[in-house]
Amino acid sequence: MTNRTRIPESISSAITIVAALIAAIGIDVRPTRAEQLRKETAAAFDQYIQLKETRNEHQIAERQAFLWIDALPTPIAREAYAKVKSGQVLTRRNEDCGTPDCTAIPSGLIHDWVGVVFVPGVSLARAISALQDYDRDADYYRPQVLKSKLLDGSGDVFHVFLRLKQVHVITVVLDTEYEVRYRYLDQTHAVSRSYSTRIAEVENAGEANEHDRAPGDDRGLLWRLYSYWRFYHADGGTYIQCNAVSLTRDVPAGLGWLIQPFIQRIPSESLRFTLEATRSALVKK
Secondary structure (H helix, E strand, O other), X not given: OOOOOOOOOHHHHHHHHHHHHHHHHHHHOOOOOOEEOOHXXXXXXXXXXXXXXXXXXXXXXXXXXXXXXXXXXXXXXXXXXXXXXXXXXXXXXXXXXXXXXXXXXXXXXXXEEEEEEEEEOOOHHHHHHHHOOHHHHHHHOOOOEEEEEEEEEEOOEEEEEEEEEEEEOEEEEEEEEEEEEEEEOOOOEEEEXXXXXXXXXXXXXXXXXXXXXXXXXXXXXXXXXXXXXXXXXXXXXXXXXXXXXXXXXXXXXXXXXXXXXXXXXXXXHHHHHHHHHHHHHHHHO
């Protein structure tokens, strides 16, 4: 491909999961209590990501189920496409890792959710061109995003800063940075991925004495955040899919029965919001 437009995609994934993390552990989080990221926890997350990316690359190479709804039985897939084209945002929790408990790792939890939206009347190139304005992300995704900035861009690699805020049981502000890469597959298909390179919980945000906690030695609200996006131009518009994968501390013992509904509901609601906000921004552009 000669048309190599940048594909930013750290923003939506960041918003997508933070609310769920706060809900999942906020009930038992005291302001000064730290939960250090352990080596075995980080290693288990890295292994999960490696297996996931291997599956993703196989799907792309074999042109299998480019969007997750393509893998549904034919009648259900047709219905799903009809819903998306009518304006709905479809989300689900990913369960393609082989075992039911693969997201429960030593001293941590992996949250893996995917959603898809359709933006009518917008070409692939136009969608990507509008989305590459990183400095405007704080306008498009407020109040979850307080600040945004493109730190650096070279070739197909970009570095982005986002300050995130979520209020659920407790208020959490996070300073986050991402490395974003992209590639085109053909005239109508493109993919991108984003790795968090730094996530720091902000103490006393907005005050004169605000400061970042040491990454990996905080309350464990968000330790890692990776996202995988797919763009597909068809039916007079562009389908946009976001798959957000994050790592947090595990749920406090004895609270699983109380926390599970939050883990199930909030990621879906937050992902739906960010995809709808993305569509709205593209239509306005």
